[in-house]
Amino acid sequence: xxxxxNLSKAYGAKxxxxxxxxxxxxxxxxxxxxxNGAGKSTTMNILTGYLSSDQGEVRLNxxxxxxxxxxxxKEIGYLxxxxxxxxxxxxxxxxxxxxxxxxxxxxKREHLHGIRALVKVxxxxxxxxxxxxxxxxxxxxxxxxxxxxxxxxILDEPxxxxxxxxxxxxRALIKKLGQNRTVVLSSHIxxxxxxxCDKIVIINKGKLVADGAADTLAAGLSxxxxxxxxxxxxxxxxxxxxxxxxxxxxxxxxKNLAKNVTEYDVETAPGTDVRRGIFAAMSENNxxxxxMRTKELTLxxxxxxxxxxxxxxxxxxxEADQSQSANNENGGADLDGNTKA
Amino acid sequence: MTAILKRELLTYFHSPIxxxxxxxSVLTSGFFFLMFCLGYGSADISSVFxxxxxxxxxxxxxxxxxxxxxxxxxxxxxxxxxxxVNLGGLVLGKFFAALIVFALxxxxxxxxxVMLSIFTEVNWASVWGNYVGLLLLGAVYIAIxxxxxxxxxNQMIAAVGGFFLNLVTFILTPLSDAVSDxxxxxxxxxxxxxxxxxxxxxxxxxxxxxxxxNILFFISFAAVFLFLTVRSVDGRRW
Numbered sequence: 001x002x003x004x005x006n007l008s009k010a011y012g013a014k015x016x017x018x019x020x021x022x023x024x025x026x027x028x029x030x031x032x033x034x035x036n037g038a039g040k041s042t043t044m045n046i047l048t049g050y051l052s053s054d055q056g057e058v059r060l061n062x063x064x065x066x067x068x069x070x071x072x073x074k075e076i077g078y079l080x081x082x083x084x085x086x087x088x089x090x091x092x093x094x095x096x097x098x099x100x101x102x103x104x105x106x107x108k109r110e111h112l113h114g115i116r117a118l119v120k121v122x123x124x125x126x127x128x129x130x131x132x133x134x135x136x137x138x139x140x141x142x143x144x145x146x147x148x149x150x151x152x153x154i155l156d157e158p159x160x161x162x163x164x165x166x167x168x169x170x171r172a173l174i175k176k177l178g179q180n181r182t183v184v185l186s187s188h189i190x191x192x193x194x195x196x197c198d199k200i201v202i203i204n205k206g207k208l209v210a211d212g213a214a215d216t217l218a219a220g221l222s223x224x225x226x227x228x229x230x231x232x233x234x235x236x237x238x239x240x241x242x243x244x245x246x247x248x249x250x251x252x253x254x255k256n257l258a259k260n261v262t263e264y265d266v267e268t269a270p271g272t273d274v275r276r277g278i279f280a281a282m283s284e285n286n287x288x289x290x291x292m293r294t295k296e297l298t299l300x301x302x303x304x305x306x307x308x309x310x311x312x313x314x315x316x317x318x319e320a321d322q323s324q325s326a327n328n329e330n331g332g333a334d335l336d337g338n339t340k341a
Numbered sequence: 342m343t344a345i346l347k348r349e350l351l352t353y354f355h356s357p358i359x360x361x362x363x364x365x366s367v368l369t370s371g372f373f374f375l376m377f378c379l380g381y382g383s384a385d386i387s388s389v390f391x392x393x394x395x396x397x398x399x400x401x402x403x404x405x406x407x408x409x410x411x412x413x414x415x416x417x418x419x420x421x422x423x424x425x426v427n428l429g430g431l432v433l434g435k436f437f438a439a440l441i442v443f444a445l446x447x448x449x450x451x452x453x454x455v456m457l458s459i460f461t462e463v464n465w466a467s468v469w470g471n472y473v474g475l476l477l478l479g480a481v482y483i484a485i486x487x488x489x490x491x492x493x494x495n496q497m498i499a500a501v502g503g504f505f506l507n508l509v510t511f512i513l514t515p516l517s518d519a520v521s522d523x524x525x526x527x528x529x530x531x532x533x534x535x536x537x538x539x540x541x542x543x544x545x546x547x548x549x550x551x552x553x554x555n556i557l558f559f560i561s562f563a564a565v566f567l568f569l570t571v572r573s574v575d576g577r578r579w
Binding site (some may be wrong): 050051052101 | 579
């Protein structure tokens with residue numbers, strides 16, 4: 001369990017974090033998302049006691065990191081963005097050192113063997129870390145974070161530098177570890193967060209901009225029921241028909257899929273559902289609808305919206321709707337809204 | 342603390358630094374032994390210890406330069422500072438590791454006494470007194486070097502900075518003489534400088550004076566610098 005309340009931190013005049021609050025429960029994997037320089041690493045450094053905050057409180061399983069740092073640090077395993085490896089040590093020496101450093105009480109041989117097997121570094125256990133590939137080094141760093149079987153794992157971009165197969169393995173491992181631990185995972189790679197996390201915290205310029213379950217965030221923003229339809233019929237005619245439906249704001253024709261079959265993006269007024277109207281209009285004019293679905297927001301779109309400047313919460317979804325068009329112009333148009341990454 | 346101590350000892354002998362320091366210590370002291378004892382046919386090895394003051398002033402920073410600088414550079418300070426270790430233990434672990442390497446490297450000096458004892462009567466109290474003085478001097482130099490190392494992530498700067506501060510501890514002696522020789526009414530300043538002079542106090546060991554006040558001075562001096570190192574490492578969190 002991690003509780004963060006009103007965390008603020010400034011580097012000189014630059015405010016790195018401003019009044020950041022969130023919680024992560026046991027058995028929850030929290031995705032910590034934000035553009036580069038948003039304050040992700042700063043937050044993680046404060047959570048782990050590497051940096052001190054100017055204001056605010058961090059409690060790890062109920063223990064305050066400032067008032068009882070040694071006991072609080074026993075609860076955490078931390079993998080910083082650059083794994084803290086001693087290049088002159090072998091993998092075995094390194095893990096043994098961390099075991100001694102953390103004064104772990106578990107049986108040493110079995111515990112370290114279990115970790116090596118889990119992150120698959122057993123085959124390089126006798127090798128000097130300097131000579132390992134980036135992927136192996138990252139995994140040795142991960143292994144280090146797992147020594148002592150900490151109940152809280154803080155992972156700063158854990159899959160950087162891994163090949164796709166390793167990424168899948170590490171994600172699966174994080175999911176598995178997250179079943180009975182609290183995991184905070186930072187990343188600027190959205191699919192990673194989407195694939196692994198139960199809950200998402202998005203920060204931008206040191207401020208919390210969105211906080212909630214991945215699905216809730218998407219649902220909150222997709223109330224407008226923008227739709228994508230594939231209709232058979234002459235383009236201009238169909239476009240006219242669609243534009244005439246009550247609630248439709250804008251129609252954009254997209255891909256020409258086959259002879260006379262085109263896909264249209266239909267933008268709607270906030271709070272309206274145009275699906276029935278479209279069905280009726282097309283059916284009257286004998287233009288068969290081959291496919292119709294609402295446009296669900298991907299994490300990419302949510303991310304672009306909330307980091308564009310406005311504070312998002314589910315209740316204020318209407319407000320977010322207003323700024324949608326602006327965001328779409330800013331780059332939302334590049335994103336294929338239909339593709340779950 | 343023991344985990345850090347073990348790791349640092351391992352690193353000293355994984356890298357050339359430990360061996361280089363030991364080699365310098367053995368070679369230079371061997372040269373002075375050859376010159377002052379064997380060359381002049383003297384059984385007094387105090388002059389060898391006296392000369393070692395200057396050698397160590399230059400070379401101890403080599404032992405200490407990487408202690409904190411390298412951790413910062415590699416990012417391993419994150420591992421240490423987010424582990425359930427208190428900073429005092431961390432600093433002491435590193436300090437004792439360097440002191441052990443120092444002690445092992447200079448262990449050859451009392452051994453010269455053994456060599457002399459083959460030919461003549463040796464004053465063992467003086468030999469061991471000198472060696473204790475040398476270890477205390479090493480502790481002071483190591484503590485100074487650690488503080489400088491904790492202030493920078495550049496090992497070169499850490500070494501040069503450590504050497505510079507060691508030099509200051511020596512310069513206090515001529516400075517104090519200069520002040521007391523001048524016509525200015527600065528007697529108290531001369532006394533204060535003399536009181537702080539590491540060189541003067543070390544010289545007393547080499548003269549065969551085994552004064553507990555001096556021992557206490559060296560220990561306190563090192564303790565102050567170790568404390569400042571703890572503050573410096575802690576200060577980086579803010």
